[in-house]
Structures are given as structure tokens and as C-alpha cells.
Amino acid sequence: MSIQWWRRLLMALLAITVTTLAWNRWGMEHRLVIDANSRWPVHVTDDRSLDGGDSVARLRRDDQRLLLECELGNGYQYPFCELQFVLGSPPQGLDLSDFDTLDLTMSAYSATAGVPVRVFIRNFNPRYSREGDDGSLKVHEIAFTPSHYPGGLAFPLARVVVASWWVDEHPLPLELSGQELTHAISLAVATAGKVEPGLQTIGIERIELRGKWISAGTLGLGLVGMWGGTMLVCLVLDSLAARRRLRHSTALQTSLRKLNATLQSQAESLAQQARHDALSGALNRHGLTEALLGQTRQSDTKLFPATLIFFDIDHFKQVNDTQGHAVGDQVIRCLAELVRHQVQRDDLLTRWGGEEFVLLCQNTPVAEAARVAERLRQAMTTAAWPQGLKISCSFGVAEWRRGQELDAAIERADAAMYRAKQAGRDRVVCAEPLA
Numbered sequence: 001m002s003i004q005w006w007r008r009l010l011m012a013l014l015a016i017t018v019t020t021l022a023w024n025r026w027g028m029e030h031r032l033v034i035d036a037n038s039r040w041p042v043h044v045t046d047d048r049s050l051d052g053g054d055s056v057a058r059l060r061r062d063d064q065r066l067l068l069e070c071e072l073g074n075g076y077q078y079p080f081c082e083l084q085f086v087l088g089s090p091p092q093g094l095d096l097s098d099f100d101t102l103d104l105t106m107s108a109y110s111a112t113a114g115v116p117v118r119v120f121i122r123n124f125n126p127r128y129s130r131e132g133d134d135g136s137l138k139v140h141e142i143a144f145t146p147s148h149y150p151g152g153l154a155f156p157l158a159r160v161v162v163a164s165w166w167v168d169e170h171p172l173p174l175e176l177s178g179q180e181l182t183h184a185i186s187l188a189v190a191t192a193g194k195v196e197p198g199l200q201t202i203g204i205e206r207i208e209l210r211g212k213w214i215s216a217g218t219l220g221l222g223l224v225g226m227w228g229g230t231m232l233v234c235l236v237l238d239s240l241a242a243r244r245r246l247r248h249s250t251a252l253q254t255s256l257r258k259l260n261a262t263l264q265s266q267a268e269s270l271a272q273q274a275r276h277d278a279l280s281g282a283l284n285r286h287g288l289t290e291a292l293l294g295q296t297r298q299s300d301t302k303l304f305p306a307t308l309i310f311f312d313i314d315h316f317k318q319v320n321d322t323q324g325h326a327v328g329d330q331v332i333r334c335l336a337e338l339v340r341h342q343v344q345r346d347d348l349l350t351r352w353g354g355e356e357f358v359l360l361c362q363n364t365p366v367a368e369a370a371r372v373a374e375r376l377r378q379a380m381t382t383a384a385w386p387q388g389l390k391i392s393c394s395f396g397v398a399e400w401r402r403g404q405e406l407d408a409a410i411e412r413a414d415a416a417m418y419r420a421k422q423a424g425r426d427r428v429v430c431a432e433p434l435a
Contacts (some may be wrong), residue, residue: 024219034085034207036066041086047076057081068202082190090124090131093183099211105152107203114147116192124183139166277351280336288350307369309359310396310413314425316355330386366399373428394420398431
């Protein structure tokens, strides 16, 4: 990587880091507001459901406030009134663990003076809580006197601790005894534990939970990871680039060798294509000539005596007209494959025309070649042809002697094939013996 590239990368990382830290410091706020206009259901409870309880709680709305009016009695040992905001239903509840600050704006007073209040957050944990049993919800508590904080009180949410009386009633393992706010079911405001009987009024103007969408610690780890990961990637890329440069000359030589081999392979493939018919895979006329020239350059003792079998597909035009040329092409391919399976490897199969083929049987007398042709004819009657067609061929067999022109021998085999056509097709006819 160039120095200029490195400078741009470092400037980009620095800009991202500064922007993210500033956003975390002065923004990235996550807020949850609970007041008279919030969507949370609200209801009040008192101690009348308990043995001897005679306190009476009433809910009233005053402008933008919720008022809990409580006539505290003295029939129950610990008289109370409570206003509760329902945040969710067990077992899910509402996750408050991402908040770090609790801001309370409220008032509380009796006939004579300001009084303390308690704020409860109840949480569900399936390891010890039971649905339908509110007493099994873990109770977190904080107590304060609202008249001491006329402008509101904001404090860390970590100060809301598990109520000691709840811990006494529900002994838990140490790992479960601390604050849990991941499944908060309700947030409640209640009268304090030790107050005089009589009328008390608690006014709730606003309860707000605040936090960062990403905590400072998590964000710091993320930025460190970003810097470290980027540097690691850059070092790896630099290392790879160096290795590529070192391998460049060798890779270039290898590429040239591969290119030369590819060109040679393509040349051989083109030569192969020039000698063979693309549809049937059999030799074409040029390929037959080259094969015979190569044979005679070495020795013609394995070639002669030779016999030519000229054969033509019967009624092939009708196949093309009724079934289409695609089916006709399939018939050509199937015929060539059938012949290759029925003859020796040294015999040369050539596609002579559209549906005409020539089979050159090396070192084969006419009588034996005629038997080969008959075997091919019979094999065609039992072969499976495209579209369930019945395909047959007419065969002409002629001898090719040493010193005779190949074209003359092919003409004699072709003439014999036409005699087979005239005699009713699907048969083998041998040419007259040479003098």
C-alpha cells in the first residue's frame, strides 16, 4: 500500500473515532418516559386485601400529573398504598438493563409535611419466579423524600437495589441475589414503610429512564477492535501484496507455459474437428484420407485385403419430414454409435453424406465383410431408436484391392447399395467380383 493510501485510511479511522465518541458523549440517548400520557397501564393497590388492612388508595389525574391519594389506616402491620405502571407481562416483561440513569420528578406530602416514598421495580426470572404469583417477582427498591428535591432527582439506576425484606423472604444463591432488570414487569410508587396514619398524596409528574444505545465501555472496545482489525487487515494485505510481487515473475512464466499448452491443445482439437464429423463423431472424407495416408506410410500389409461397406438409412427424408430434423440428428448419432460397438477398432467409419456412411474394413475379405454388414443390419432391427422409430439401412459391399483407386471401390460399393434399395431396402448386396 502507498503512503498516501495509509494517510487516507488513518484520517478516516480518526474521523470515525472522534465522531463516534462525540456522539456517545452528547447524543446516542435511549429514553423511556413514564407519565400521565404514557402508554403503560396504571392501577392502584392498598393493604385492604391483607389481614386487617384498612388503607384506601385512589387514583386521580391533575393536569399532567397522576395523583395517588392514600388514606393510611393502622389495621395492617405495614400499611401501604401503591400506584403501579405495568411494563409487561410475565415471563417477557421489559428489558431495562440498557438504561443507566433514573430521573424522578414527583411530590409527596401529608397534612403536616412532606413524606418519603418508595419506588419499586419488579422483575421476572423463570429460575425462581412463577407466573400468576406477584410475590415471586424480585423487588428492587429505592426510598427518598420528594420535598427534598423540588426540581426532581436523577441518580444512577445501579442504586436501585434488591429490597432487603424480599431477600429475607426469598433466599437465593449468590449469583441470583443481585440486581436484575432484564424482564421488568412493573414500576411502582408507594408510601414509605414508617409513616403516620392519615391522608397522604403522592403526585407523579414524570419518571424517565435514560441510557446510551451503546455503552461507553462497549463502544471503546468496538473502536479498539476497529483499529486493531483494520491494522491487521492492512498488514495481511501488505504481506499478500509482497508475496504476489515475489511470485509475479514465476507466475508469468507459468502462465506463458499454460498458454502455450492451451494453444497446442486447441490446435490438436481443431485438427481433430477437421477430421471428424461434428454430429456423428465418425470420420469425414478428409479424415478418412488422412487415416489411410498414415496407414500406407507405415505399411499397407495390415490394410489389404480391404472391403468397403457403403450403407444408407432407409426413408430418412420421411423421418426428417415427420419427426423433425432434431430427431433425424438423433438417429444419425445413434446409428454411428451402434456401428462403432459392432465393428473392430481398426475399421474406419466415415460419414460420407447426409445419411450415407462408409465402413472400411481392414484386412477383411468380402465374404467376411458381408457377414459384418448382415450383423449390423440385424442389430438395427432390435436397437432402441428415438421416438420409438423403426430404422433400417441398405448395405452395399465391395472389395478394394491394392493398386485400385479408393473412389472406384467406393463407387462399386455405392452401386451395390442402390441395388439393395431397388430390391426392397433393409438388405445387404455385394458388388460383382473384380476380374
